[in-house]
Amino acid sequence: xxxxxxxxxxxxxxxxSPLIFTAMLCLLLSGxxxxxxxxxxxxxxxSPEATAYIISRWQGQPQSVVxxxxxxxxxxxxxxxxxxASENVDLVLTSSPxxxxxxxxxxxxxxxxxxxxxxxxxxxxxxxxTAVAVAISGFGLLINQTNLEEKQLPLPTDWDDLAQARYQGxxxxxxxxxxxxxxxxxxxxxxxxxxxxxxxxxxxxAGNLITISSRSFGVADKIKNGLGSVGPIIDNYANLLLDxxxxxxxxxxxxSASPTYIAITHNSHYPEEARRFIQFLLSPQGQQVLAxxxxxxxxxxxxxxxxxxxxxxxxxLQQPPLNxxxxxxxxxxxxxxxxxxxxxxxxxxxxxxxxxxxAENRLKRPLPEIRALLTAIPVTPAQSEDPQYxxxxxxxxxxxxxxxxWQLFFQQQQRKAIKLLEELK
Numbered sequence: 001x002x003x004x005x006x007x008x009x010x011x012x013x014x015x016x017s018p019l020i021f022t023a024m025l026c027l028l029l030s031g032x033x034x035x036x037x038x039x040x041x042x043x044x045x046x047s048p049e050a051t052a053y054i055i056s057r058w059q060g061q062p063q064s065v066v067x068x069x070x071x072x073x074x075x076x077x078x079x080x081x082x083x084x085a086s087e088n089v090d091l092v093l094t095s096s097p098x099x100x101x102x103x104x105x106x107x108x109x110x111x112x113x114x115x116x117x118x119x120x121x122x123x124x125x126x127x128x129x130t131a132v133a134v135a136i137s138g139f140g141l142l143i144n145q146t147n148l149e150e151k152q153l154p155l156p157t158d159w160d161d162l163a164q165a166r167y168q169g170x171x172x173x174x175x176x177x178x179x180x181x182x183x184x185x186x187x188x189x190x191x192x193x194x195x196x197x198x199x200x201x202x203x204x205x206a207g208n209l210i211t212i213s214s215r216s217f218g219v220a221d222k223i224k225n226g227l228g229s230v231g232p233i234i235d236n237y238a239n240l241l242l243d244x245x246x247x248x249x250x251x252x253x254x255x256s257a258s259p260t261y262i263a264i265t266h267n268s269h270y271p272e273e274a275r276r277f278i279q280f281l282l283s284p285q286g287q288q289v290l291a292x293x294x295x296x297x298x299x300x301x302x303x304x305x306x307x308x309x310x311x312x313x314x315x316x317l318q319q320p321p322l323n324x325x326x327x328x329x330x331x332x333x334x335x336x337x338x339x340x341x342x343x344x345x346x347x348x349x350x351x352x353x354x355x356x357x358x359a360e361n362r363l364k365r366p367l368p369e370i371r372a373l374l375t376a377i378p379v380t381p382a383q384s385e386d387p388q389y390x391x392x393x394x395x396x397x398x399x400x401x402x403x404x405x406w407q408l409f410f411q412q413q414q415r416k417a418i419k420l421l422e423e424l425k
Contacts, residue, residue, distance in 0.1 A: 039066040040273055042091040043077050045180060047217040050236055051093065053294040058280055065273050067091075073215065074099045074180040081108050081265070090268040091277065095137065095234065095260050096180035097324060098331055100127045103263070110264045110271065116282060119300045122259045124324035133259040134281040135290045135297040138316045139185045140251035142220055142238040147229045147246070156230055157250055159189060163204035165357035171208040172219045172228035175343050177335040179216040181234045184258055187327045187334060192254050195381040199341075203375045206342045207353025223247070234258060236296030251312065256319035260297060330384055332393035337379060340406045345414075349374075352414050355421050363424070373417040378409040 044051060048071055055067045070089065072080065074096045081089060081103055092109070094100065101124075103109050109130035122133040141162075143155050153170070156162055162171055176183035190198035210228050213219045219231040224241050238249040262281065264274045280286045287299035291309065302317075303310040342349060352374055360367055383389045392398035 039068050040090045040270055040277060041068050041070065041088055042093055043070045043072065043081065043089045044093040045072065045074050045077065045096055045099065046093065047071060047237070049240055050217075050296060053292065054281070054289055057289045058277060058286075061280060064277075064280075065270070067277070073178065078102055082106060086265060087267045087269075089265050090270055090274045092263045092265065093260070094180070095184070095258055097124045097127060097131075097261070098180055098183070098328060100131045100261055100263060101328055104130050108266055110266050110268065112264060112275075112278070119282060122257060122300060122321075123261065124328075126324070126328070127261075127263075131261040131263045132278055132282070133300055134262050134278070134286075135260040135295070135299060136257040136313070136316055137234050137236045137260065137297050138251050138255040138258060138312070139188065139232060139234055140238070140249055140255055141230055142223050142233050142241070143230045143248050143250065144223050144226060144228070144246055145248050147226055151229070153229070155248065155250070158253055159201050159205060159232075162208060162230070162232070163201060164208075165361065167208045167230065168354065168357060169208065169210060170229035171205060172210055172213055172222055172231040173233075174213045174216050174219055175335075176338050177343075178212075178214050181216045181258070182232075183331070183334065184322070184327075185232055185234070186338065188256065188322060190334070191323055191326070195379075195384045196377070199337075199377045200375040202338070203341060203349075203377075204353075204371070206346070206349055207357070207374075209342075209346060209350065212343050212346060236260075239293060239296035251315070254319060255316060256321060257316040259300070326385060329387065330390050332399065333379070333384065333390055336393065336399060336403055337377065337406065340403050341377065341410060344407075345410060348414060352417055355418065359421055359424055367420075367424075370417050370420050373413045373420070376413055378406050 042051075048069060051069055055069070058064055058067065070077075070080070074094070077092070077094075077099060080086065081092070086108060092100065092103065100109070104127055111129050112132055115132045119133040120128055122136065123131050141156055145155060148155060148170070151170070153166055156167065161167070174182040176186050186202065189201065192198070193201060213222060216233050217237045219228075219233050220237040220241060222228050223231050224244060224247060235249060235251065238247075241247055242249060262278055264271055264278070268274050281290065287301050289295065290297050290299045291303060291307070293309075298309060298313045298316065303313050356367060356370055356374065392402060
């Protein structure tokens, strides 16, 4: 692609023929734009650190093109790719099937025929025509073990541990409305334990939160910096930090595989180069790159049995996959309910749980009636899977009305709990 290095336009020519000047200026701007497009632009929900190693290895390949990344949240990428700016994006790399579902429904993605069956089995059926699975990850707990040892606390292993009173003020996590990887993790808990027990676990653990982080990798950074002791996150953010002797990562006992997907945009200027990059990721060499701990991920093809990461890869692949149709159907419900129940009332929630923990410690017995008040939710298991009930969350006015009713419900539950606690004094 030719680079325009200098354009000399005589002053007399400009004065005599402004039309010629305008045409030449347009040509200059066109050349600059094309020069900048001599690259693949990849929109991704991952942090720059999570993609840097893969891109560096790709760019060592013969005839590879430069890849520039746009690192955004899922909602930000939705807005970007729904606009005319999407014409400058060639690839989308994400662990969010929700984002890809939205883009596919709005005809923003190109079909990708001929993807290996082994990888496509990991892709939700509804996006299988456009998305390709190139790696997998799992969910677990990133722990600042030095921080916990100073507090003389054991290392937690599962969600139930996070709800224990001794971890009060130690927990960090993100919100499903801010992080799609967090949404997948929350939905995984709800599906594994059931709607009601899953929310009981989340609300119990929420009493130990320090804050709600805006991004999943923000949770990892805060724990690394000692601003929290433990947080549930996806492994690829954790694994990139494990050269720090203060940190340890433990997978949830029932952690299932969370695929990393890639897709080519419908308006890609370089679809062949984009496809070549995907083929590299799926090749034995590319899968080896993804198997390297520098990516924090696992390849989609089985690792050799003597590989130290083989056992965990198999555990992830052997767990039942998420019910993706259900996840996509109730996406807005889970996001709005989490924020209404936890994010937007975190201060009051922490105060109530602190009071409950104090009362149980003083009385040397559990207080199940008060716990039931603090863990109740205003949505039944049947409603959480009812298409008619879930439709209202696609209509702004109806969703807002429902949220207001939920706010009143949680306020009433908390008032009842505080009244009972006061009567125990």
